[in-house]
Amino acid sequence: MTNPMSPWTEYLREYRETHGRPPAYLTETMGCQMNERDSETIAGLLCDMGCVPAASRAEAAILVINTCSVRENADNRFFGTLGQIKKIKEARPETVTAVCGCMMQQQHIVDRVKEKYPWVDIIFGTHNIHEFPELLRSAVLERAKAVLIRDDGGDIVEGLPFRREFPFKAYVNVMYGCDNCCTYCIVPYTRGRERSRRPAAIEREVRDLAADGVKEITLLGQNVNSYRGRDDDIRNDGGENDTLDFPGLIERVGAIDGIERIRFMTSHPKDLSQRLIDAYKSCDKLCGTIHLPVQSGSSRVLARMNRRYTKEDYLERIAGLRAVFPDIAITTDFIVGFPGETEADFEETMDLIERVRFDSAFTFLYSRRKGTPAASYADAVPEADKHRRFNRMVERLNAITAEKNRAYLGRTEIVLAEGPSKTDPSMLTGRTDSGKVVNFRAPAELAGRMLPVRVTGVRTFSLYGELLPECRNAPENIPLSRSLAGILSDFE
Ligand code: SF4
Numbered sequence: 001m002t003n004p005m006s007p008w009t010e011y012l013r014e015y016r017e018t019h020g021r022p023p024a025y026l027t028e029t030m031g032c033q034m035n036e037r038d039s040e041t042i043a044g045l046l047c048d049m050g051c052v053p054a055a056s057r058a059e060a061a062i063l064v065i066n067t068c069s070v071r072e073n074a075d076n077r078f079f080g081t082l083g084q085i086k087k088i089k090e091a092r093p094e095t096v097t098a099v100c101g102c103m104m105q106q107q108h109i110v111d112r113v114k115e116k117y118p119w120v121d122i123i124f125g126t127h128n129i130h131e132f133p134e135l136l137r138s139a140v141l142e143r144a145k146a147v148l149i150r151d152d153g154g155d156i157v158e159g160l161p162f163r164r165e166f167p168f169k170a171y172v173n174v175m176y177g178c179d180n181c182c183t184y185c186i187v188p189y190t191r192g193r194e195r196s197r198r199p200a201a202i203e204r205e206v207r208d209l210a211a212d213g214v215k216e217i218t219l220l221g222q223n224v225n226s227y228r229g230r231d232d233d234i235r236n237d238g239g240e241n242d243t244l245d246f247p248g249l250i251e252r253v254g255a256i257d258g259i260e261r262i263r264f265m266t267s268h269p270k271d272l273s274q275r276l277i278d279a280y281k282s283c284d285k286l287c288g289t290i291h292l293p294v295q296s297g298s299s300r301v302l303a304r305m306n307r308r309y310t311k312e313d314y315l316e317r318i319a320g321l322r323a324v325f326p327d328i329a330i331t332t333d334f335i336v337g338f339p340g341e342t343e344a345d346f347e348e349t350m351d352l353i354e355r356v357r358f359d360s361a362f363t364f365l366y367s368r369r370k371g372t373p374a375a376s377y378a379d380a381v382p383e384a385d386k387h388r389r390f391n392r393m394v395e396r397l398n399a400i401t402a403e404k405n406r407a408y409l410g411r412t413e414i415v416l417a418e419g420p421s422k423t424d425p426s427m428l429t430g431r432t433d434s435g436k437v438v439n440f441r442a443p444a445e446l447a448g449r450m451l452p453v454r455v456t457g458v459r460t461f462s463l464y465g466e467l468l469p470e471c472r473n474a475p476e477n478i479p480l481s482r483s484l485a486g487i488l489s490d491f492e
Pocket residue numbers: 178179180181182185186187188222223268
């Protein structure tokens with residue numbers, strides 16, 4: 001007696017009969033790398049349910065919008081997208097639309113979506129991605145609205161499938177949430193308290209990735225350097241259960257064969273320990289760069305932001321990093337126009353920029369987030385002052401970035417070739433160990449390889465180069481090696 005088909009399998013059979021192929025899905029991701037990694041999980045769950053990737057909205061039977069809530073413009077972009085989706089639904093009412101991510105962890109936004117955007121079928125949050133398949137089944141099979149938000153993360157759900165964008169590099173979540181409660185930030189309310197994954201689960205994932213051909217991993221967390229992983233085999237000198245800190249985790253994943261490069265983000269300056277700084281010396285797979293958001297150069301503003309370090313503390317961390325790794329590339333984030341920021345505060349920030357000379361920086365105008373402490377701060381900075389300061393800061397930062405890039409001229413850098421350049425498909429693009437984008441002419445089939453590239457030109461935000469002549473006719477199956485000499489010997 002044959003097992004009756006499950007209603008979902010029946011739906012897939014009927015869909016295939018009608019459309020000649022399985023239902024296709026499209027995930028659209030807003031925001032940070034952690035959201036991109038969550039979208040890879042959503043894609044993995046959909047593939048496990050028998051769906052296939054769609055190349056465009058027009059092809060998609062299932063459309064998932066993964067939202068970000070870190071700034072106002074992210075909200076505006078989302079509601080603009082919902083307007084566009086309305087037209088898709090009007091043209092193809094059977095399309096299933098789902099929204100998730102940080103915005104959906106805020107009740108006032110969920111209420112607004114339910115009330116004003118009735119063409120949204122499914123709403124879920126950052127803590128219950130693993131429940132999406134059930135919500136999708138009920139939306140498709142029962143044609144019912146499916147809304148489920150969990151207030152806190154609870155236990156971390158391990159082993160969820162995921163579908164990566166790149167075959168040779170991967171994001172690996174190591175922890176979720178944040179306990180820092182910076183006064184301008186919505187993340188602790190949308191991602192919850194800090195929870196670290198078990199080291200053994202992370203090692204298993206990285207081993208599987210290496211076996212699958214991944215060369216570069218980026219360890220992710222909202223506050224990655226406060227990672228504290230628990231496992232039964234982690235004990236202190238007294239034999240008691242203990243936790244593994246972030247440098248310890250780097251050491252563990254660094255020992256996994258096949259992984260050539262380790263990156264991580266995002267760090268908090270207050271948790272940048274000497275042990276983590278020393279990891280740049282002890283772990284040769286750790287890439288020579290760090291993203292260390294400072295936000296402001298004024299200790300007074302940093303205190304109002306509840307960042308829990310001063311300008312001097314930050315400069316001390318930078319000096320510590322450069323003492324161990326003089327050539328380290330340092331990138332950061334700045335917020336301009338935080339409530340109460342004076343001209344003098346801003347000058348402190350400009351002074352910090354001169355003293356650190358960042359390789360690059362993400363710069364933002366302060367954006368009031370409902371539900372954060374700073375949202376009720378009275379002394380808003382006039383828009384004109386905000387923009388004037390912002391423009392001056394960006395101009396100086398870009399000038400320094402260009403100067404830093406000029407220092408690469410004539411150097412040979414090891415680049416992990418990621419694929420065709422977006423600006424010129426006849427060129428490959430990739431990143432140096434220090435995270436610089438390099439575009440260079442090379443055969444497309446070398447994507448995924450670590451290649452020695454001589455830098456022949458610089459732009460503000462990217463480098464140009466040429467593959468070393470002796471590497472142009474690279475036989476296919478040459479194993480990779482890290483050092484330039486090692487790589488060159490592969491082409492002899
Ligand atoms: S460290 Fe601060 S800015 Fe970063 S996620 Fe946590 S609360 Fe937000």
